[in-house]
Amino acid sequence: MTPENIKTKVEAIASRRSVLAKLLEKDNLGNLSIDVTQALEEIDDLIAEFKVAFPDCTIVGDVSPTSAGINID
Numbered sequence: 001m002t003p004e005n006i007k008t009k010v011e012a013i014a015s016r017r018s019v020l021a022k023l024l025e026k027d028n029l030g031n032l033s034i035d036v037t038q039a040l041e042e043i044d045d046l047i048a049e050f051k052v053a054f055p056d057c058t059i060v061g062d063v064s065p066t067s068a069g070i071n072i073d
Contacts, residue, residue, distance in 0.1 A: 006054070007054065020039055
């Protein structure tokens with residue numbers, strides 16, 4: 001796997017972070033909120049590790065849930 005492939009995959013995961021953050025705002029998640037919080041923490045860890053491993057690469061910013069074609073309502 002090349003650094004560019006890794007960057008593409010990390011960007012794809014990072015672009016979905018905002019969807020999880022918005023989902024966490026819902027008050028009807030119950031126990032699922034624990035899983036969503038864990039997923040957000042793991043995405044943040046992945047991004048941090050990527051930045052350490054590839055300090056010269058930048059990750060393209062987040063996309064909003066609606067621009068990603070995702071509806072969580």
